[in-house]
Amino acid sequence: MSEAVAAAQTQSLLARIKGLLLKPRQEWPVIAGERTSIGGLMLSYVAVIAAIPVLAQMIGMLVFGISVLGVTYRPPIMTTLAGALGQYVLSLIAVGVIAVMIDVLAPKFGGRRNLTQAFKVAAYGSTAAWLAGAAALLPAISFLAILGAYSLYLLYLGLPVLMEAPKEKALAYTAVVVILAGLLFVVAGAITRPLMARPHGAALSGAFAGSVLSQDRVSLPTGRVSLPGGRQVDLGEMQQAVARAEKMTRNARDGAAAVVAAEKLAEFLPASIGHYRQVSAESSSVGTIELDGSRAEARYVLDDQYIELSVTDIPMAGPMAAIGAAMQVRGERKTATGYERTHVVDGAFVAEEWDQTTGQGSYTTMAGERFLITATGKVADMKELKAAVAAARPDRIARLAG
Template sequence: MNLIERAKNIILTPQKEWLVIEVENTVTIDLFKNYVAPLAAIPAVASFIGMSIIGFSVPMLGTIRLPIIAGISAMVMSFVFALIGVYLIALLIDALAPQFGATKNPAQALKVAAYSFTPAWLAGILSLLPSLSMLGVLAGLYGIYLLYLGLPVLMKVPQEKAAAYTAVSVVCSILIMIVFTMVVGSVGGGSIYGMGAIPTASRTSETAGTLNELEKMGKKMEEASKKMDDAKKSGDPQAEMKAATEALGVALGGSSQAEVVDKDKLKALLPETIGDLKRNSLEGEKSAMGEFKVAKAEARYADENNHQIKISITDTGGSKMFGAMFAWGMMEQDKETDAGYEKMGKVNGRPTHERFQKDGSTGEYSLLVGGRFLVETRGENVDMATIKTASAAVAYDKLEAMKNEGIKP
């Protein structure tokens, strides 16, 4: 087994690769030594570099770095727990098999668990820049799709029960990973305000509902892979680059195809004043990478007493996978420290994220409207009530009315 080829194939052509994996006689220690350990080391090492060497920016405080010893401890524990986690999740998958008409087989369960983690481990390189680490959630969601494809092949679960088997396995696995994350956080500096948002609840039905979108995404990934192979055979570097860019766009944008709302429409939703704060800047932009499209409008407000508000509206182009990147639909959190608090949940059915420092220096309130519009409001030297009032000034109902705009049938 070649690690690079296996990782590439399980991500780009998973349906074919699971059939190859099914008949392999893989020794457990070899699977861990030659595949799991090298890939699991990527997020552990990258996170250490990102948090302890590069550091992360905190408003009013500048760049903060975790102490080296704490960073090393967290890195080692993260790596060890990744290995243990794969093994425990494999035991879980095997134990659940009879409940869904599948065949108990510890060796096959271990393979399906290990290889399903591939995209999440590879995306761990994003932890070099802590601000990008949330993109790893998207890779984790693709891992759910890989699990969904692998269970019928390796565990012989009937296709009609594969979604339920996947959903229950994922929910139970999340509970396992929550415990691990909490332990790592307690050692590696999880007490630092604003770090380590951990889901405290996950909904089986929502996990299962995501699988349809993931399946569409998987089919597009296979199509993108074929285009990459054809471009490679052509020997045209420009064609290869174009195909690779399209594949990345599919991975980021998921299965939805839509034209984003015009940036000027988004700019029009940002008011000229919010209470005593006057708008002093207004910007709009649109960008695209393959099928992944984004439009954004941003405004800044301030008064003479240095009270500041920044509001941004980002249109993800109707991409449900990009919205799922924030995992709000599957997360709840209520965390409080001496420095501040952080909450994740839903308000009027919309996923929300709220964070505030008790000294009133900074705070933010974000929510997802219509499954595609991300409204982010950040404030300095203002209270949370002011931040939420500023957010509501965007007029969520108007955004909601545009949720299907540009989406192709």
């Protein structure tokens, strides 16, 4: 490769990063129209940007080490290199897995399946998170890691453009992708981390009192871990959730985790919600090697206001939701006209969005650790959306999980 070509590719890469970070609304339509292959995008963009956090973390560990209670530990070079290589490979695989999720979920949110476009969203949407990984290089700038959350915004803007999903469903689409992808990798990390740490487990055994590494079985640490904000994670519950994830994966592989028929889900959509009357309804199912699911949705109207109520069955969401609940996942963003909030209520995920100016919002909860019940629309207040979800009888839907 000549220096001129290399320079041109570098400029193109930098221009793309700048566009995504500074002008994402204008950049996504440009990306949507570009003709590229998954392999080409993987080599020219993902393989380069995904290396940033890996290299930063590797250099940071070798130079600054790991500090715990005033004691600094610097892992051996070969150990660090092996870990970095494993992390890098998993990062590349992660993009592909997220792309498949985005592609399979597209029809459920009014979009169109296109794996290449889904891969673009997964690859370019991860840009901010990868760049934020550079914070691992210097402890003094570790607070910059929070900028990685900007990738959620990139995903939110990119999904409706590339997957042709309605904008009003972009938040729900984003939430489902983030929850499924995030919790899937928590499961993967919880399973693989002890395995990767086994050869050198004794070096930091004091930091994980109660963890057991035997030749026959790998056990996760036990006890509770404190998180910022006073929250605690019960590692025992986390281990149980991982075990359930393994069992559900086997059931899915053996055909034992049957998806509830969309027609059955439709029975939980009432003919009316208060003064709102049902004007249309539809249901669909998808069955692939990557993901099984079904969905029923209905639209309700009252004068110029409306509610769209849906019930979605995603069996593989069960163990992921359990892990998220154990981690007490939550987040909130307030604006001058409303808010966006994700939290856990009675062990179930809840996602809310409300804009007081437009009177539009959405409310999503989970029943039976696998059924997503979502109400979106233009209403008088959030109470009407919550009432719509309650009208679907989440307690009875949960019984379908068996």
